[in-house]
Amino acid sequence: MPGLTIDRVGMIYQLPGGGEVEALKDVTFDLKPGEILTVLGPSGCGKTTLLNIVAGFLSPTSGKAVFGAGEISGPGPDRAKVDKLITGPGPERGMVFQQGALFEWMTVAENIGFGPKMKGVAQREINGVVERYLQTVGLKGFGEKAIYELSGGMQQRVALARCLANEPDLILMDEPLGALDALTREKMQGLILKIWNETGKTIALITHSVEEALFLGERVFVMAPRPGRIHKEYRLPFARRGLAESLRDIKVTDEFTEKREEILTLIWEMEEDIMGKAELADDMGGAPPGGGEKQGEHAAGVGGKEGGGL
Amino acid sequence: MNKLLAKLGLVKTGMEARKSVSFGDPEAAKGGLFWSIVSIVVILAVWSAAVAAELANPIFLPSPLDVLGQFKMVATDGFRGSTLWEHLAISLYRLLTGFVLGCLVGIPMGFSMGLSKITRGYFDPIVEFMRPIPPLALIPLSIIWLGIGDASKIFLLFLAALWVMVLAARSGVQSIRLSKIHAAYTLGASKKQVLTKVILPNALPEIFTGMRVAMGVCWGTLVAAELVGADAGIGFMITVAGKYLETALVFVGIIIIGIIGAIIDVGMRKLEAKMIPWKGKA
Ligand SMILES: Nc1ncnc2c1ncn2[C@@H]1O[C@H](COP(=O)(O)OP(=O)(O)O)[C@@H](O)[C@H]1O
Numbered sequence: 024m025p026g027l028t029i030d031r032v033g034m035i036y037q038l039p040g041g042g043e044v045e046a047l048k049d050v051t052f053d054l055k056p057g058e059i060l061t062v063l064g065p066s067g068c069g070k071t072t073l074l075n076i077v078a079g080f081l082s083p084t085s086g087k088a089v090f091g092a093g094e095i096s097g098p099g100p101d102r103a104k105v106d107k108l109i110t111g112p113g114p115e116r117g118m119v120f121q122q123g124a125l126f127e128w129m130t131v132a133e134n135i136g137f138g139p140k141m142k143g144v145a146q147r148e149i150n151g152v153v154e155r156y157l158q159t160v161g162l163k164g165f166g167e168k169a170i171y172e173l174s175g176g177m178q179q180r181v182a183l184a185r186c187l188a189n190e191p192d193l194i195l196m197d198e199p200l201g202a203l204d205a206l207t208r209e210k211m212q213g214l215i216l217k218i219w220n221e222t223g224k225t226i227a228l229i230t231h232s233v234e235e236a237l238f239l240g241e242r243v244f245v246m247a248p249r250p251g252r253i254h255k256e257y258r259l260p261f262a263r264r265g266l267a268e269s270l271r272d273i274k275v276t277d278e279f280t281e282k283r284e285e286i287l288t289l290i291w292e293m294e295e296d297i298m299g300k301a302e303l304a305d306d307m308g309g310a311p312p313g314g315g316e317k318q319g320e321h322a323a324g325v326g327g328k329e330g331g332g333l
Numbered sequence: 334m335n336k337l338l339a340k341l342g343l344v345k346t347g348m349e350a351r352k353s354v355s356f357g358d359p360e361a362a363k364g365g366l367f368w369s370i371v372s373i374v375v376i377l378a379v380w381s382a383a384v385a386a387e388l389a390n391p392i393f394l395p396s397p398l399d400v401l402g403q404f405k406m407v408a409t410d411g412f413r414g415s416t417l418w419e420h421l422a423i424s425l426y427r428l429l430t431g432f433v434l435g436c437l438v439g440i441p442m443g444f445s446m447g448l449s450k451i452t453r454g455y456f457d458p459i460v461e462f463m464r465p466i467p468p469l470a471l472i473p474l475s476i477i478w479l480g481i482g483d484a485s486k487i488f489l490l491f492l493a494a495l496w497v498m499v500l501a502a503r504s505g506v507q508s509i510r511l512s513k514i515h516a517a518y519t520l521g522a523s524k525k526q527v528l529t530k531v532i533l534p535n536a537l538p539e540i541f542t543g544m545r546v547a548m549g550v551c552w553g554t555l556v557a558a559e560l561v562g563a564d565a566g567i568g569f570m571i572t573v574a575g576k577y578l579e580t581a582l583v584f585v586g587i588i589i590i591g592i593i594g595a596i597i598d599v600g601m602r603k604l605e606a607k608m609i610p611w612k613g614k615a
């Protein structure tokens with residue numbers, strides 16, 4: 024299965040009234056096949072932008088995103104063909120959005136079978152696929168229901184199943200559980216881990232919730248805004264543990280709560296920094312000098328703790 | 334008995350009976366069939382009483398019975414060479430032809446405007462210029478060009494429906510959530526599939542709303558067009574009857590238009606509920 028390489032990716036939005044927003048700056052990372060990554064960060068730090076670049080909806084203003092390097096099909100080491108630069112959306116990269124991306128005019132089964140159907144798979148085969156993924160997401164017997172008859176949590180299960188039925192190698196999720204209540208959310212977190220385990224897919228998931236990021240991420244990126252960048256990376260054991268242990272048990276362990284507090288503190292400091300910068304900018308009537316470096320120091324300070332207990 | 338009362342909206346049933354707050358609850362204001370009947374009865378009663386009290390000259394205000402008599406007369410004997418039903422049929426033929434043509438041209442045009450910069454830019458001046466012109470202002474021109482036959486009426490109705498449908502289809506296309514489009518592409522859909530499986534069905538609710546509005550505009554245009562130059566049709570019947578002070582017949586025409594218009598709207602609402610059950614629930 025192919026991996027993902029993000030190489031010094033930058034994204035600058037041109038605003039309609041002139042002016043620019045540097046949504047991403049020098050973002051570099053690799054995602055190996057089968058890894059599960061969660062991305063945390065304050066609103067506006069470029070998480071969605073990053074995911075849209077990986078999905079192929081946006082092309083970055085600098086750097087490159089490569090999916091599936093090393094996939095050589097024919098003879099001859101043609102570099103251009105070896106690197107699969109991301110130039111558009113493709114079915115090998117599936118996406119689960121926040122609520123509202125299902126097709127209301129189709130039944131649950133038709134939504135799930137959409138991908139195979141577009142490929143021209145025979146209806147009988149599609150029916151089998153739909154049944155299988157209804158089972159996977161715990162919605163057996165709901166195939167003929169209309170989308171609007173389902174609760175928010177069930178709708179997101181359908182969205183997951185629809186994505187899985189298309190058999191992508193990489194699954195991208197942009198705050199998929201953001202609109203769900205706490206209890207449903209925990210159940211869905213368990214489901215995502217189960218799917219990760221059973222299918223071995225590579226998953227990248229954006230979330231606002233620190234707990235969710237810790238629980239689902241083998242790797243966790245904490246991003247910082249203005250310019251959007253990866254502020255700090257963690258490698259955590261909780262996702263793997265979640266496969267065997269109950270999620271509730273893990274969430275009350277000292278190790279988990281410690282990490283949670285650490286990241287919360289990190290984000291708090293980041294937010295305070297942003298506020299401070301904004302005030303400073305107001306006072307001086309201009310951009311603050313060296314604001315970015317100040318944030319760098321914070322990262323180093325907190326970073327010292329990383330790895331302890333892992 | 335209770336069932337009948339419930340149907341009339343005189344007793345609360347089911348969920349409504351369990352709610353202790355009803356004032357302000359939109360659901361509580363539904364299903365007042367009884368009061369609709371009362372309303373019709375009161376209108377007929379006031380009308381009859383006004384006639385009986387000779388408040389107005391029968392030339393201005395014929396009695397309900399006169400109107401009914403006229404109705405029977407035109408329904409069987411006809412008026413100016415056509416029965417009431419023939420007048421109605423010719424009007425409905427013009428109405429539906431113009432309306433359907435307007436939809437057939439307007440919906441694809443609105444779609445293309447919602448999907449492409451080129452067509453949007455190209456059609457924008459035409460649409461923006463033509464849209465504010467009331468179809469009635471075009472009656473003389475359409476008669477000069479197409480005569481007083483069906484063609485000029487259908488042309489006007491076509492125009493009346495066209496701009497409404499163009500705007501409805503355009504906004505239907507543009508109302509889509511980008512994530513639906515993105516989802517379709519990541520699921521491997523081609524452009525054509527995105528159009529037919531996602532954009533088109535997503536626009537249906539607005540297209541339906543547009544069709545109901547267009548139908549209303551068409552009725553207004555139809556009667557006006559038939560008032561000016563025609564030799565048959567409900568609008569024609571009303572005009573001629575008015576000229577000869579056959580007020581009861583004018584009433585017949587008006588009531589028929591009202592009833593048929595209401596029936597068409599109810600039909601379209603039913604069709605809408607059947608075809609797009611997700612409307613307003615997503
Ligand atoms: N299409 C766009 N045009 C201009 N600016 C944008 C656009 N999309 C996002 N931005 C800006 O880029 C920054 C990052 O946005 P986004 O990636 O949506 O952040 P997040 O998902 O982390 O909240 C924000 O400051 C946002 O205002």
Ligand SMILES: [Mg+2]
Nearest residue numbers: 070071072197
């Ligand atoms: Mg976002």
